[in-house]
Amino acid sequence: MKKIVCMLALLLTTACASNQKTSTEVPKKTEGFDSVLTGYEYPYPVSYYTFEGQGQKLQMAYMDIKPIGPAKKTIVMLHGKNFSGYYFAPIMKELQALGYRVIVPDQIGFGKSTKPEHFQYSFPLLARFTADLLTQAGVTDFTLVGHSMGGMFATRLALMYPERVQKLILVNAIGLEDYKTLVPYKTFDEQYPAELTTNADKIRNYQKVAYYDGKWKEEYEPMLIPPIGWTKGPDAALIAKTSVMLSDIIYTQPVYYEFKNLKMPTILIMGQRDKTAPGKPFASPENQKKLGDYPKLGRDVVKMIPKGKLIPMAGLGHMPFVEDFSGFMKLLEAEL
Numbered sequence: 001m002k003k004i005v006c007m008l009a010l011l012l013t014t015a016c017a018s019n020q021k022t023s024t025e026v027p028k029k030t031e032g033f034d035s036v037l038t039g040y041e042y043p044y045p046v047s048y049y050t051f052e053g054q055g056q057k058l059q060m061a062y063m064d065i066k067p068i069g070p071a072k073k074t075i076v077m078l079h080g081k082n083f084s085g086y087y088f089a090p091i092m093k094e095l096q097a098l099g100y101r102v103i104v105p106d107q108i109g110f111g112k113s114t115k116p117e118h119f120q121y122s123f124p125l126l127a128r129f130t131a132d133l134l135t136q137a138g139v140t141d142f143t144l145v146g147h148s149m150g151g152m153f154a155t156r157l158a159l160m161y162p163e164r165v166q167k168l169i170l171v172n173a174i175g176l177e178d179y180k181t182l183v184p185y186k187t188f189d190e191q192y193p194a195e196l197t198t199n200a201d202k203i204r205n206y207q208k209v210a211y212y213d214g215k216w217k218e219e220y221e222p223m224l225i226p227p228i229g230w231t232k233g234p235d236a237a238l239i240a241k242t243s244v245m246l247s248d249i250i251y252t253q254p255v256y257y258e259f260k261n262l263k264m265p266t267i268l269i270m271g272q273r274d275k276t277a278p279g280k281p282f283a284s285p286e287n288q289k290k291l292g293d294y295p296k297l298g299r300d301v302v303k304m305i306p307k308g309k310l311i312p313m314a315g316l317g318h319m320p321f322v323e324d325f326s327g328f329m330k331l332l333e334a335e336l
Contacts, residue, residue: 031229031232032228032229032230032231032232032233032234032236033226033229033230033232033233034233034234034235035115035230035233035235035238035239036061036111036112036113036114036115037111037112037226037229040112040225040226040229042061042063042085042086042112043063043086043089043092043093044063044065044089044092045063046061046062046063046112047061047062047063047064048060048061048062049062049105049129049132049133049136049137051129051132053108053125053129054116054119054120056116057114058108058113058114058116058129059113059114060105060106060107060108060113060114060129060130060133061085061105061106061111061112061113062085062103062104062105062106062133062137063085063092063102063103063104064101064102064103064137065092065095065096065101065102065103065104066096066101067096067097067098067099067100067101069099070099071099071100071101072098072099072100073100073101073142073143073166073336074100074101074102074103074139074141074142074143075095075100075101075102075103075142075143075145075336076102076103076104076105076130076134076139076142076143076144076145077091077092077102077103077104077145077146077147077150078105078107078130078144078145078146078147078150078151078153078154078157079104079106079107079110079111079147079148079149079150080147080148080149080150080151080174081110081148081149081243081246081247081250082148082203082207082227083223083226083227084106084107084110084111084112084113084226085104085105085106085111086111086223086226087223088104090321090325091321091329091332092104094329095336098333098336100336103134103137103139103142105130105133107126107129107130107153108121108126108129109121109242109245109246111226115235115238115239115242117238117241119245121245121246121248121249122249122253123152123153123156123249123253123255124156124160126153126156127153127156127157127160127161128160130153130157131157131160131161131164134164140164141163141164141165141166142164142165142166143165143166143167143168143169143336144157144158144165144167144168144169145169145171145332146168146169146170146171146173147171147172147173147321148171148172148173148174148276148318149174149175149246149250150173151170151171151172151173151174151175152173152174152175152250152253152255154168154170154173155168155170155173155175155255155258155259155262156255158262158264158266159255159258159261159262162262162263162264165264166264167264167265167266167267167335167336168262168264168265168266168267169266169267169269169332169335170266170267170268170269171269171270171320171321172269172270172271172274172276172294172317172318172319172320173268174250174276174277174278175250175254175255175256176256176294176297176298176300176301177256177277177291177297178254178256178257179250179251179254179277179278179279179291180251180252180254182277182283182287182290182291183251183277183278183279183280183282183283183287183291184282184283185251186279186282188244188245188248191244191247192240192241192244195240195241195243195244196236196237196240198231198240198243199228199231200224200228200231203224203227203228203231204216204224204228207220207224210275210276210317210318211276211317211318211319211322212317212319212323213273213317220322247278247279250278251278251279256301259301259304259305259308260304260305260306262305262306262307262308263306263307264307265307265309266305266307266308266309267308267309267311267335268298268301268302268308268309268310268311269311269313269320269328269331269332269335270294270295270298270310270311270312270313270320271294271313271315271316271317271318271319271320271323272294272295272298272312272313272314272315272316273294273315273316273317274292274294274316274317274318275291275292275293275294275317276292276294276318277291277292280292295312298310298312311331311335313327313328313331
């Protein structure tokens with residue numbers, strides 16, 4: 001764990017230092033970031049895939065890390081909802097050293113990518129954008145790694161493009177159950193006011209409880225720089241709106257019933273302490289007990305997948321690559 005938090009602190013603190021040097025990019029009237037994190041430097045150079053979508057110009061930011069010499073293969077990593085590509089920095093560095101090309105996109109609505117004011121989000125649409133980005137980058141086939149909500153993105157992409165995804169690796173993916181069968185639906189208008197009140201303490205406390213079993217470390221702070229900066233920036237309302245719209249597709253567009261259709265080898269790496277379940281606070285006390293039972297979910301879902309394999313990580317939560325980086329990388333490298 002010390003290895004990853006030290007690397008995160010180094011890589012992301014460097015970003016903070018860079019932000020201070022380029023602070024003129026951020027309006028002086030705010031101490032936060034705009035919607036595309038202007039002034040916040042990612043751990044690797046950022047490229048952009050520009051295209052038209054729903055009648056507007058969109059840009060997907062992505063990092064494309066190439067190894068020295070011929071690449072063994074290409075690894076594509078898809079981020080979760082509460083982060084964007086930057087939090088994979090230590091994994092990217094390790095994979096690059098092992099000879100892999102690593103591509104990490106920010107989905108539309110996340111990170112440095114466009115956040116449209118009006119947009120109909122869907123997993124299939126975002127998967128299509130990602131596939132098109134990879135085609136532009138000259139990537140025909142790849143190993144796909146998805147964490148948290150990125151696991152739902154990755155599953156949908158693998159279902160749509162089975163000929164391109166050589167192997168699918170899901171790291172504490174959400175979507176291993178159908179939330180709408182256990183959680184009452186909340187409209188945008190019901191969720192948006194609460195999302196507008198998000199602040200540094202709420203972000204930190206949520207991750208402390210949900211990800212780290214109530215044990216917070218200062219070394220985790222660099223990962224919170226972008227989301228906290230957004231709450232203090234000029235586009236906080238747009239970020240809140242985008243967050244609610246993306247929460248809706250988690251609820252309304254399950255992948256749970258289609259795990260049986262995955263054709264490629266699929267690995268579930270799962271911290272067994274995880275209890276993550278979107279919308280859990282809205283569920284009845286009885287359903288709250290059922291939601292997010294990752295040990296059970298892993299055992300049940302892997303049976304649905306024709307070429308499935310479950311790798312449990314005992315005593316770890318939703319962020320196993322943060323809590324036990326060396327242990328996680330050992331497992332990941334073996335599967336690659």
